[in-house]
Amino acid sequence: MTETLLDKDGVRLTVEGDTATVTLAVPAKRNAQSPAMWRMLTEAGRVLPGTVRVVVLRAEGPSFSAGLDRQAFTPEGFDGEPSFLDLARGTDDEVDAVIGAYQAAFTWWRRSDVLTIAAVQGHAVGAGFQLALACDLRVCADDVQFAMRETSLGLVPDLAGTKPLVGLVGYARALEICATGRFVHAAEAERTGLANLVVPAAELDGAVADLAAALLAAPRDAVVETKALLAGAAARSHEEQQTAERAAQTRRLRDLAGLAD
Template identity: 30%
Template sequence: MVAALKAVSRSLRHYKPRTSAFPESQQWLYVARRGLILDQAPSHSVSLHRLSDSDSGIVEVTLERPEVRNAIGKDMLRGLQNTFEAISKDSSANVLMIRSKVPKVFCAGADLKERKMMSSSEVRDFVNTLRATFSFLEVLCIPTIAVIEGAALGGGLEMALSCDLRICGEEAVMGLPETGLAIIPGAGGTQRLPRIVGKALAKELIFTGRKIGGREAMSIGLVNYCVPAGEAHLKALEIARNINEKGPIAVRMAKKAIDEGLEVHKTSALALEEECYEQTLNTNDRLEALAAFAEKRKPRYTGD
């Protein structure tokens, strides 16, 4: 027991929490890839909405490119980049939902007509930038929820996999069909899917390109909830409101502890948990929680 405690103590002394999900040696590459497409021109296919009143703190990213079933082209990628960047700088944002305004589709994947006009080097740059964009989404400090009605295929499913939670309607269709196009999922699908559903099942879905429905997605743990068709947004909003009522710093630290802790040895992960817990101790929100409990009222958190 004494030897074990000494080992833990040594680990705590040497543990250094990451300030970024990207290793320092790769941060320049991430910035360079984002710079390939990112500019400040407005996107016609992605919009950002900040909810108000009692829902203040919940933000929605809306996909709307109906003519190609929300296929991801350069305009949509630019819109996603700029929108995620804006959310990362918004201290008032507590929860993010990504949804589609196009009926019966979340996102059909890559814009293959646009892709056909690209050279090999342009395709490589586009896919690298898309992968980096989804990685940026994944490491946003706030919880993210994908609202899936209809098709979420290829890059569309990879975007959903980059979110913390996924809610789908029972008529949703999900899959990674890239091997049928003689390529592989290139925006994180080969890495995130097995981490969510397990290696063997992920291999089957990627090798065969098989599409699955909402109920099966729920049964294999790909989505958190499968609800009647058309009700995914209502369920996601219910969850977002529940999260929005909690202490914002606590929720962010919980996400950090879980996500970063799973990438390191358990001893280092426990040290990370300690560091994250420490961040919640000297906050006004923690004092507000204790006061609200004593006064038998609902706490009013400010994120301080």
């Protein structure tokens, strides 16, 4: 049985068994993002049941997300929200706190107790690109178009997307993608590691379901430990990584032997 836990401000969270689905649900605006949407994305991570092992991020309509709603740059901004022009007039600490709150919508996807998959079709631009990058894995339709347009607008990508982008494609390619704002299409995304898999658009949902099922096949604790090992590998030396592997394996062996604390 599918249970809806959240459906507000363009974000819908449903749970079925050990799989949750977060859907961007503003197709008429190509799922353009706003601070209200970011708050609901953060809330989705907060209310996610502990039984969930896999989270799928998807979007209604032909585009995953066209990025930040340009209304943010108007003097009026969004109803009930400070405009970005007002934000610029704040102190450094005030601006830092606001952006930090926005980033929370993009950071919980990497936590160790769940595996996250972005199902990406059509445009994934700016904040949309960074939201796809927030997930562990990306399955893309063959019409996907990634672009980091912030630099073209005189800004920088600030929604936690720069580190995973560099990790996936390397510094030089990440710099070129961000500085030019160009589109990265499906073939390049798959070749460079941005996409784990590219499929025809009609097969996107099925491919994501197949991947989710494969991820659920292994015992949860083993997957959690493995994700933590891989996520921390880049920051560790070889010796530190080997130490982490030994500690993780010790925990797994004791658990399998019924000797865990």
